[in-house]
Each structure stands twice: as C-alpha cells, then as structure tokens.
Amino acid sequence: MSVRPEEIERGAARLPGVPEHQVPVVNIANVLTVARIVLVPLFVLALFADGGHDTRWRVIAAAVFGLAAITDRFDGQLARKYGLVTDFGKLADPIADKALIGAALIGLSILGDLPWWITLVICGRELGITLLRLVVVRRGVIPAGRGGKLKTLVQSVAIALLVLPLSGAFAAAGMVLMYLAVALTVITGLDYVGQAARVWVAGGRARNESRA
Numbered sequence: 001m002s003v004r005p006e007e008i009e010r011g012a013a014r015l016p017g018v019p020e021h022q023v024p025v026v027n028i029a030n031v032l033t034v035a036r037i038v039l040v041p042l043f044v045l046a047l048f049a050d051g052g053h054d055t056r057w058r059v060i061a062a063a064v065f066g067l068a069a070i071t072d073r074f075d076g077q078l079a080r081k082y083g084l085v086t087d088f089g090k091l092a093d094p095i096a097d098k099a100l101i102g103a104a105l106i107g108l109s110i111l112g113d114l115p116w117w118i119t120l121v122i123c124g125r126e127l128g129i130t131l132l133r134l135v136v137v138r139r140g141v142i143p144a145g146r147g148g149k150l151k152t153l154v155q156s157v158a159i160a161l162l163v164l165p166l167s168g169a170f171a172a173a174g175m176v177l178m179y180l181a182v183a184l185t186v187i188t189g190l191d192y193v194g195q196a197a198r199v200w201v202a203g204g205r206a207r208n209e210s211r212a
Helices: 028-052 055-081 087-110 116-136 146-163 169-211
Strands: none
Touching: 028 055, 028 087, 055 087, 055 146, 087 116, 087 146, 116 169, 146 169
C-alpha cells in the first residue's frame, strides 16, 4: 500500500516567510494528488474490463497504474521543494497512495492472479501503521525512511508486472518481486512500530519534564 514513504511525508518545507494557511490549496502538488485519486477507479474499471483477463485492457490498466504511480513520485517532492504544503495535501496524499495500492492488490486477488494472504498482509500492515500514526502524532513525528520508500517502489513494480498480461519468466519475476515486497512490508512495519514506541516514550518523558 504507495509506491511514498515510510509513506511520503509532505509536511516540512514551505516558502520562507509564507505561513501554511497562505499556501493555495489549488497547486500543482495537490492537483497531482487528486489526479491519482481519480485514476484509481479508472484503473479498477480497466482491470476488470471484459472479465479481467483481456490482454488489451490489462495493458491499459497497467498504463493507468503506472501513470498514477508517477504522480505519487512527484507530488510530495514538488510540495516540499516549492513550499506547497497544505493540510489537504497531508491528508489526501496518503489516502491516494493506499487507495491505489489497495485497489490493485484486492483486484488482482479477486481475479485469482495474487494470493489473498499477500493482499491481507500488505493491506493489514498499511492500515495498522496508519492507525499507529494517528496515535503517535500527538507526541512526535516519525520521518520517512529509505526502507519505506524502497518498499513502495518494489510494491509498485511488482503490481505493474502482475497487472500486465505476461507469462513465463516475466510473470515469475513479478511474483518474486511481490514476495520481496511482502518481506519489506513486514520489516519496515516492525521498524516503524519500534520507532513509534521510542517517540511515544520520549514524548511522554518530555511532557512530564515540562509539567515538573
């Protein structure tokens, strides 16, 4: 579950001297994020068109997925580089990421092209980390790590290969990458839990010291 991140964080940079509330909501970064959300149902429609195994439609579905994944690559970078961070972007960006990856995994499992246990592991991890973020954010922020970004990249490439109407060694390569994605998903998830625990303890200690 994105391609971002742990997930890509859009929350740090903004133009010098420009408060966040003055950053326009309608900007290129948010437009890319919204475009990714719009592409999700289009991807699903293409994936299931003509029974879900039509060669032409599977190629179209892979193209739509790839386009959406590219927007995921650039929206966060643009937001940070040009100071286009907004509350809307912080909320919509991870939603778009998880919607895209989740829709692809569930769709492939429904079509019988991906074992359900893989979908459940990845989607379960993303849901769990999202809930953990909501809890820990009160005491601190955990920065995005390289492992999370690598996980997202491997997930996306694996999904693209599985969506394409490939066979033989190419299809096998897609599954190998997906198994690697599962491993990275679990490893980075455990690492995130460890970081969250440290942030929670440190935040609690800081609160106690401030009250003393």
